[in-house]
Amino acid sequence: MAELSAAPAPLASAATEVPPAVGMEPVQLVAPNGAPTSEHRYTRELPPETLGWLYEMMVVTRGLDTEFVNLQRQGELALFASCRGQEAAQIGAAACLRKTDWLFPQYREIGAFLLRGITPAQMGAVWRGKWHGGLGFTKKCCAPISIQIGTHGLHAVGAAMAAQRLGEDSVTVAFLGDGATSEGDAHEALNLAAVFNAPCVFFVQNNQWAISTPVSHQMAAPSIAHRAIGYGMPGIRVDGNDVLACYAVMAEAAQRAREGGGPTLIEAVTYRLGPHTTSDDPTRYRSQAELEHWLALDPIPRYRRYLQSVGVWSERLEERVSARSKRLRTELRESVVDADDFDVTEMFDTVYHDITPELVRQREELLTELAREA
Amino acid sequence: MTQIIERPPMQGDDAPEPLGGQERWGHHPPEGQGDDRGIGADPMLTAVPTAPTLTMAQAINRALHDAMAADERVLVFGEDVATLGGVFRVTEGLADTFGGQRCFDTPLAESAIVGIAIGMAIRGFVPVPEIQFDGFAAPAFDQMVSHLAKYRMRTRGDVDMPVTIRIPSFGGIGAVEHHSESTESYWLHTAGLKVVVPSTPSDAYWLLRQSITSRDPVIYLEPKRRYWTREALDTNAPALPFGRAAVRRTGADVTVVTYGSLVATAMSAADLAADQHGWGLEVIDLRSLNPLDFDTVADSVRKTGRAVVMHEGPRTLGFGAELAARIQEELFYHLEAPVLRATGFDTPYPPARLEKLWLPGPDRLLDCVERVMEQP
Numbered sequence: 001m002a003e004l005s006a007a008p009a010p011l012a013s014a015a016t017e018v019p020p021a022v023g024m025e026p027v028q029l030v031a032p033n034g035a036p037t038s039e040h041r042y043t044r045e046l047p048p049e050t051l052g053w054l055y056e057m058m059v060v061t062r063g064l065d066t067e068f069v070n071l072q073r074q075g076e077l078a079l080f081a082s083c084r085g086q087e088a089a090q091i092g093a094a095a096c097l098r099k100t101d102w103l104f105p106q107y108r109e110i111g112a113f114l115l116r117g118i119t120p121a122q123m124g125a126v127w128r129g130k131w132h133g134g135l136g137f138t139k140k141c142c143a144p145i146s147i148q149i150g151t152h153g154l155h156a157v158g159a160a161m162a163a164q165r166l167g168e169d170s171v172t173v174a175f176l177g178d179g180a181t182s183e184g185d186a187h188e189a190l191n192l193a194a195v196f197n198a199p200c201v202f203f204v205q206n207n208q209w210a211i212s213t214p215v216s217h218q219m220a221a222p223s224i225a226h227r228a229i230g231y232g233m234p235g236i237r238v239d240g241n242d243v244l245a246c247y248a249v250m251a252e253a254a255q256r257a258r259e260g261g262g263p264t265l266i267e268a269v270t271y272r273l274g275p276h277t278t279s280d281d282p283t284r285y286r287s288q289a290e291l292e293h294w295l296a297l298d299p300i301p302r303y304r305r306y307l308q309s310v311g312v313w314s315e316r317l318e319e320r321v322s323a324r325s326k327r328l329r330t331e332l333r334e335s336v337v338d339a340d341d342f343d344v345t346e347m348f349d350t351v352y353h354d355i356t357p358e359l360v361r362q363r364e365e366l367l368t369e370l371a372r373e374a
Numbered sequence: 375m376t377q378i379i380e381r382p383p384m385q386g387d388d389a390p391e392p393l394g395g396q397e398r399w400g401h402h403p404p405e406g407q408g409d410d411r412g413i414g415a416d417p418m419l420t421a422v423p424t425a426p427t428l429t430m431a432q433a434i435n436r437a438l439h440d441a442m443a444a445d446e447r448v449l450v451f452g453e454d455v456a457t458l459g460g461v462f463r464v465t466e467g468l469a470d471t472f473g474g475q476r477c478f479d480t481p482l483a484e485s486a487i488v489g490i491a492i493g494m495a496i497r498g499f500v501p502v503p504e505i506q507f508d509g510f511a512a513p514a515f516d517q518m519v520s521h522l523a524k525y526r527m528r529t530r531g532d533v534d535m536p537v538t539i540r541i542p543s544f545g546g547i548g549a550v551e552h553h554s555e556s557t558e559s560y561w562l563h564t565a566g567l568k569v570v571v572p573s574t575p576s577d578a579y580w581l582l583r584q585s586i587t588s589r590d591p592v593i594y595l596e597p598k599r600r601y602w603t604r605e606a607l608d609t610n611a612p613a614l615p616f617g618r619a620a621v622r623r624t625g626a627d628v629t630v631v632t633y634g635s636l637v638a639t640a641m642s643a644a645d646l647a648a649d650q651h652g653w654g655l656e657v658i659d660l661r662s663l664n665p666l667d668f669d670t671v672a673d674s675v676r677k678t679g680r681a682v683v684m685h686e687g688p689r690t691l692g693f694g695a696e697l698a699a700r701i702q703e704e705l706f707y708h709l710e711a712p713v714l715r716a717t718g719f720d721t722p723y724p725p726a727r728l729e730k731l732w733l734p735g736p737d738r739l740l741d742c743v744e745r746v747m748e749q750p
């Protein structure tokens with residue numbers, strides 16, 4: 001435990017200031033046709049290797065995501081929630097962070113997990129039904145996935161308040177979805193973060209649909225980002241299918257948080273190209289025309305065109321990306337197919353640090369039951 | 375060490391003195407029930423001559439001070455806990471002594487109070503949040519049941535949850551709605567939480583110190599009806615380890631199993647049973663409901679062959695149901711009579727004017743005792 005920070009955390013001064021207005025037009029650095037936009041508040045100037053790496057991570061994320069869906073269809077996984085279409089938002093947001101910045105994900109953040117060095121096997125354990133939450137996520141400064149919607153925003157605020165007390169200049173990021181912003185806990189998290197000036201960024205991937213419920217049914221506000229005004233924090237809309245815009249907007253918010261400027265609410269406007277999960281049938285609630293509209297805005301071809309226009313894309317890059325994608329897909333498949341279950345006693349032994357006498361009794365009861373069957 | 379506060383001015387101070395003098399929150403005991411709140415006469419409170427005499431509220435305050443002094447990771451927060459010192463003054467002086475970083479007021483948001491505690495615990499702190507009243511734990515239920523309780527298991531043991539949630543609990547103080555609830559069954563039905571209920575100032579001190587040291591989440595239910603009972607407190611060593619029940623009075627005829635506010639009720643009923651019938655009641659104060667020290671209960675029931683369990687909360691699926699089931703499962707052939715339950719009723723907690731009729735007092739307990747003594 002480091003020395004507690006001597007300086008008291010400043011309470012937000014926002015109560016006396018009206019935060020700047022939130023623009024409806026999302027920040028966009030690369031147009032859907034791959035051309036740079038006239039946006040001048042943010043830079044798209046990143047080193048070529050960073051530009052290439054962002055592309056690599058997006059493609060690898062999609063490849064792994066596709067493999068997850070395949071494995072579910074083949075009966076190796078119980079369920080999977082695809083992030084197809086949201087790669088730019090996830091990669092852009094997570095790529096500009098430090099590995100000591102804490103992430104509090106929902107469950108669809110495959111791209112962010114990959115960037116954290118969380119392996120396909122660690123993620124796959126959830127969807128195979130091998131263990132809740134994922135394996136070893138917290139060792140990578142990432143909370144276990146939250147099936148509960150929006151409740152983890154408060155954990156992020158608590159972690160950010162802990163960082164304040166530790167005197168860190170870290171930032172804590174809560175990944176939420178559009179549906180999550182309707183939950184009471186999301187309100188409490190945003191409010192507390194603002195009141196305590198917590199170094200916390202709320203990154204909302206507005207993928208337009210919460211299972212079958214469109215975002216228009218979640219709220220009557222002009223946008224999710226507009227809610228920031230009421231909390232007394234900056235809010236910003238960003239094109240969630242533009243990886244450079246997501247990177248730039250998150251980098252700005254993270255920098256503000258590190259410097260003591262408090263929380264930010266980012267709304268990344270994107271689209272869930274796949275179903276909610278492998279158990280869902282989106283044709284029952286959304287039109288083919290809508291899907292085609294968003295397919296044309298797919299973040300990966302757009303960014304490839306941009307890289308081609310600035311001379312970063314090459315056949316060699318594409319080969320490297322394909323090879324890595326293939327490796328990860330193989331790694332996932334090998335970790336999941338015919339994977340052994342954990343020892344059943346783990347479900348007793350992980351509940352408490354100090355197991356209770358009653359649980360010891362019940363563990364013995366099950367072991368006796370199993371011994372009899374054997 | 376900062377001051378341990380004298381009992382602060384409290385709401386209701388200008389109300390008539392209840393019988394027994396020291397019980398400021400209580401009401402006159404029901405007619406004919408005697409005074410089960412006469413703390414000075416309480417035989418369970420044995421004075422330690424060299425130790426300071428503190429109220430339960432002061433003992434909890436002392437425990438928080440000592441825990442914060444002993445471990446800089448300990449944080450205390452909640453509604454009105456810092457500047458005001460808590461609506462019961464239980465957190466008085468902590469913000470002054472340890473600063474606003476370690477003891478702070480939160481917005482009025484119970485789910486947030488528990489939710490941020492989880493995040494702080496993930497980052498290595500030892501949060502001791504307060505939920506201001508039992509009834510206000512309901513908005514925090516999801517965070518407690520879905521996250522606090524499960525975090526260790528869902529991280530496969532990677533993350534401890536050393537969070538102690540203090541909740542002033544139970545009835546008998548003439549309060550408005552949602553200020554008198556018994557919530558223990560909710561937490562006891564949730565795997566991953568531990569639940570303790572002190573009945574004396576010494577237990578209040580030591581159970582809180584032990585809860586804060588525990589690497590598991592503990593729900594610490596404070597019997598606010600007993601906040602102003604006094605006892606000499608020895609802060610050198612705990613009387614009992616965590617998870618152990620106490621036999622408060624030995625007796626050969628009937629085992630009474632209870633906890634929290636009702637331990638004193640059981641003690642006064644035991645006096646009456648001895649005086650009026652010559653029956654010996656053995657009073658077991660569970661202290662910790664999970665982990666449960668069933669061995670102490672079993673040893674007693676083997677001896678007496680009769681058991682009555684008592685708690686404030688509604689009867690159906692109250693902790694008495696679990697205790698009764700467990701006693702008959704394991705001690706059926708030692709029993710001379712069915713296990714009976716002296717409890718509140720399956721109604722919402724009643725308005726203050728009716729609560730003394732709703733709460734189990736010595737009479738309701740003694741009715742059960744008479745019934746089990748009539749058997750076989």
